[in-house]
Amino acid sequence: METTVIYSDGDTLKTDVILRKWLGRQRKFIAIIEGDSLIIKKTYSLLDFSSEPDEDFMSMEEINEEVHKARKEHEHSR
Secondary structure (H helix, E strand, O other), X not given: OOOOOXXXXXXXXXXXXXXXXXXXXXXXXXXXXXXXXEEEEEOOEEEEOOOOOOOOOOOHXXXXXXXXXXXXXXXXHO
């Protein structure tokens, strides 16, 4: 079974109902795609939409490092 939670109409990034309900009033989130895994991270929480973790699955430490690195790169690009 395949689930799409994030998609684009060309100009706008959209999310489906399941993700919007999970996010609640929070509209900012980080999506990390690693192989066949899609990880959505919000404050104090992690939701994993992958069917089964495999050897390429990222640990929480690796995810946090990637998020920190992406934020730094984003800040430097401003």
